[in-house]
Amino acid sequence: xxxxxxxxxxxxxxxxxxxxxxxxxxxxxxxxxxxxxxxxxxxxxxxxxxxxxxxxxxxxxxxxxxxxxxxxxxxxxxxxxxxxxxxxxxxxxxxxxxxxxxxxxxxxxxxxxxxxxxxxxxxxxxxxxxxx
Amino acid sequence: xxxxxxxxxxxxxxxxxxxxxxxxxxxxxxxxxxxxxxxxxxxxxxxxxxxxxxxxxxxxxxxxxxxxxxxxx
Numbered sequence: 001x002x003x004x005x006x007x008x009x010x011x012x013x014x015x016x017x018x019x020x021x022x023x024x025x026x027x028x029x030x031x032x033x034x035x036x037x038x039x040x041x042x043x044x045x046x047x048x049x050x051x052x053x054x055x056x057x058x059x060x061x062x063x064x065x066x067x068x069x070x071x072x073x074x075x076x077x078x079x080x081x082x083x084x085x086x087x088x089x090x091x092x093x094x095x096x097x098x099x100x101x102x103x104x105x106x107x108x109x110x111x112x113x114x115x116x117x118x119x120x121x122x123x124x125x126x127x128x129x130x131x132x
Numbered sequence: 133x134x135x136x137x138x139x140x141x142x143x144x145x146x147x148x149x150x151x152x153x154x155x156x157x158x159x160x161x162x163x164x165x166x167x168x169x170x171x172x173x174x175x176x177x178x179x180x181x182x183x184x185x186x187x188x189x190x191x192x193x194x195x196x197x198x199x200x201x202x203x204x205x
Binding site for chain 2: 033034035036037038041045047078079095096097098099100101102103105106109110112113114116117118121122125126127
């Protein structure tokens with residue numbers, strides 16, 4: 001009986017607390033405005049094929065303008081560019097990014113433009129690494 | 133309305149200008165030169181949407197995007 005009364009009295013504050021906790025979690029995990037702005041810009045500059053690939057897999061492929069090689073750009077700000085082999089597997093990682101701190105969407109867009117318009121210059125500054 | 137989009141730590145900053153206005157055009161060209169001199173790469177898009185790096189100010193470009201010099205990680 002006592003437990004039953006206590007249960008009824010505690011349920012309401014517990015519900016409120018849970019709602020607050022859920023709201024706080026959503027607020028805390030929301031993408032920041034600048035992060036969202038970077039991703040919006042990236043989406044505007046991706047080709048329709050790249051955008052579809054990014055939406056489906058979280059990465060997109062670009063073709064190097066000089067070599068014709070395929071590269072995969074994953075979400076991130078560093079060690080996120082991979083050279084692909086003929087079968088589409090990552091065979092070598094390339095690490096390069098803008099000198100100033102930028103959000104992920106901006107970094108990925110700069111990497112895409114660099115590989116599609118001046119691949120040799122991008123790779124000249126990049127450091128390579130073994131893909132994971 | 134044309135736009136210069138400059139990537140920065142806040143995402144980006146957009147500078148809109150009227151390409152029909154001679155003074156606004158001059159100001160935009162000055163900003164273009166300052167940014168490229170500071171090491172930014174400028175890119176525009178072709179009609180089919182492919183990015184093109186440009187070394188000179190294109191007053192007809194709807195959007196010109198600037199990103200900082202690339203470095204190895």
